[in-house]
Amino acid sequence: MRKQIIALCIGLGFLASSAFAQYDVNPHLSALDGAAVIGTEATFRSSVLQGRGALVMFWASNCPPCLVEMQGFARIKAATNGTPIIVIVEKYGSSEQALLANPRNNGALILNVGGNYRALLEEFGDSEAALPYSILMGKTGAACIAHLGLMNANALREMQAECD
Numbered sequence: 001m002r003k004q005i006i007a008l009c010i011g012l013g014f015l016a017s018s019a020f021a022q023y024d025v026n027p028h029l030s031a032l033d034g035a036a037v038i039g040t041e042a043t044f045r046s047s048v049l050q051g052r053g054a055l056v057m058f059w060a061s062n063c064p065p066c067l068v069e070m071q072g073f074a075r076i077k078a079a080t081n082g083t084p085i086i087v088i089v090e091k092y093g094s095s096e097q098a099l100l101a102n103p104r105n106n107g108a109l110i111l112n113v114g115g116n117y118r119a120l121l122e123e124f125g126d127s128e129a130a131l132p133y134s135i136l137m138g139k140t141g142a143a144c145i146a147h148l149g150l151m152n153a154n155a156l157r158e159m160q161a162e163c164d
Contacts (some may be wrong), residue, residue, distance in 0.1 A: 026143045027124045028137075028142055028143070029049060029142075031120060031124070032056075033045055033046050035088075036111065036114075046141055051139050053084075053136070053141075053144075055080060055086070055135075055137070056135045057085065057086070057133075057151060058124070058126065059087050059088065059131065059132055060090060060131055061096050065150045069150050070103060072152060074102065074106055075152065078153070081160075085103070086108065087110045087111070088113055089110060089111070090112075092110070130148055133146065136156075145162045
């Protein structure tokens with residue numbers, strides 16, 4: 001019996017270390033305030049999303065899974081049920097412009113955070129800077145749950161179920 005309990009605890013430990021993570025200290029959407037909104041002269045203000053929440057996706061053009069993620073962006077957008085999507089990039093050169101055309105045309109806000117990229121990744125819970133990385137922010141602007149790895153509609157629905 002004792003061995004079974006130990007095995008159960010070990011098994012639960014592996015389940016707890018999956019690609020989803022719950023936050024103990026919540027990063028807030030306001031950390032993105034002032035970032036350049038691509039395609040406009042505006043800067044991001046988290047207050048415009050008050051009461052709505054958002055899906056924040058960290059992305060880079062040199063990340064092969066990110067490229068796959070962006071190709072399937074329309075399915076991710078459809079699964080959000082109207083939750084705004086914010087794609088965070090470190091740079092927005094010609095390569096990024098072409099690769100992010102699908103999300104931008106589907107209504108995602110693309111934020112260029114430049115030199116703050118690594119610091120924001122760490123602040124939002126990705127201290128290893130592994131990509132792609134996404135965080136579902138709650139209606140108060142605080143992080144609810146994170147997902148490390150390729151985002152898709154099923155993963156998003158699981159995240160939304162955890163945050164409701």
